[in-house]
Amino acid sequence: MIPGHVFVLTPIIFGVLLFLLNSTYAKQSVLAFQLGLVFASFYNFAKLRLLELPLSIECFGGWSRVIGIALKWDLVSAVFVILTTILFFFLFVFDYRSGHANRLFLMLFCTLQGLIIGIFLTHDFFNVFVLYEVSTIIVSILIMFQKDKQSIYDGMLYLLTNLTAMVFFLFGVAILYRMLGVLDFALAKDQMALLSSTRSLILPYAFFLTALSLKTAILPLFSWLPRAHATPSAPSTVSALLSGLFVKNSLYLFFRIRNVFDPFLGITEFFLFLGWLTAFFGALLALSQKDIKLILAYSTVSQLGLITMGLNMDHELAFWGAVYHILNHAVFKSTLFLSAGIITETYGTRDIEKIRGVGRRMPLVAAATILAILGITGAPFFSGSMSKYWIAYGAKDALTTLAFFVANFGTITCFIRYSAILFDPQIHPIPPSPLLPTMQHSTVLVMGFLSLFGGLFARELTIFFFGKQLPLDPLSYLQKGGIFLASLLGGFLVVRTIGQSKVLERIRTLDLSFNDVGMLMFLFFSLSFLYLTVKYAFL
């Protein structure tokens, strides 16, 4: 197997070299390098799969696992590394001819790739802190890359809220280290079993949960996300990367760290509820926006809520459904952001009311958008429908099932509204089609078709990637298709009736200042601490 630190370090070294050498062939060499990484990640995955190793742990520098830096490969992390390399490859292809992709941009992008892979592979608490802290800095620079007025505020808000979250995380690490004397996930779990009272774990866990909830944009700690992901001047590849991939890092860590604590402190009901709230209010906020990039960003919040629900249903099928949805969401959300980038550039506006007739003006971009929309709303045969089907399968009672469908109804409704940009009610003469680089067109189209592919071959893909045979009952799948059609109809009616309602206007202008976010973090911390204390008061 190729060692994990190669995956973490080579992109960073490569990026720095690109910056220093300033070669004329920079973009070609980036593409070649990315292709190499894709193959390398598939090679490692194949090794794991063929040797039937459950996991492979390597220690950096020959230290023991107790004090050294351990990187862990298992099927899930290997799949996420594949996702990272493929997505980065697409993004670099998309940016092949873009003017903003100078050597600084390429360096930041490559460095971020190394860090993201690092977070997927890391197996100890302190590493997570280091990798996250550095990636926060890089992401905030990427957000404000064009240094205009709006993105400065968005980038600053992103930087400070996320740094605060990481201070919370570090405090959790400190308390845990003092209690257990180890930082490795698996070793920490072993040590926890030896504790006389697991109630002492409540304090560090509350710190971790606060940090991770802010990172995963769980209600009420999500206000930084839309600003950061949809800042007007940021290149669309940055938005696609942040929304498609970077937030998945925190979801991944969320279930990794939850699995460490889970035998001792259970939080699944709490987060099932919070996940639903996030999914619901995310969709509501998405529905109230006018800026198409903001609609997509709020829909990311909503989808993160859905995935959090799936991860916390205490059901194996729902868990794998959620993991599969993470992959799917990465594909269709980055497609949507990239095509939205092309659309806003062509029309010169981001206002959903002013963009009409994309279907006639740019048929290929419109086709990619439609494919991605069908994916995200869970239309039958598309990737979203399969992962959502499995998540819904894990719902234990009628209430959870209903809650899930309400959340998905929200997604469908806001994408019906979004799809208005594709059509044109009045027949205008078609403005000349812009000459867009074929690279951009073909990238979004290929990615759009991936979400169809992910739906048609969902069962084969989950067996291939995770070795899990997930059941699919044709009858209940058909039933879900019926629910989809009913929600589609309902969504049309809702979009028709709300139109320009005052309530949506009020919701749209709601915003939280940095001080409010600090207050909410404190409240969230106290709430999760209280919840765990009350739940485990009688142990």
Place this chain on the structure above:
Amino acid sequence: MRGRKKAQRSDFTVVDEVSFVIFFIGLYALVVKRNAIKSIIALVIMETAVILYFIAGGFREGMLPPIGDVLPEQMVDPLPQALMITAIVIGIASTAVALVMYIHLRYKYGTDEWKEVMKKRIEEDG
């Protein structure tokens, strides 16, 4: 002399509480201070509290610093110190980035009060 030693020991057992207090002082400042530069200072205060807590965790009475010719049994746990050096370095880097952003924010918006900056940012959206 005895009294002093006793005082010294109690000094170190209260470090935990002190670092918690400092952490929440920082958090308090984060919530109530409306000025962006004070928010950055508050963040640094919180970070310092965590570093103090981490370092103090490695301390045992009568142990020596892990530098030079010290037997492993005699030295304090060196791992927290190694980790905190890393955390301090990253902390400096992130504070530097935050300060650079602060300069830009101040320059572009003409104010550094969170509320006013937010108002102007929403106006930009239109």
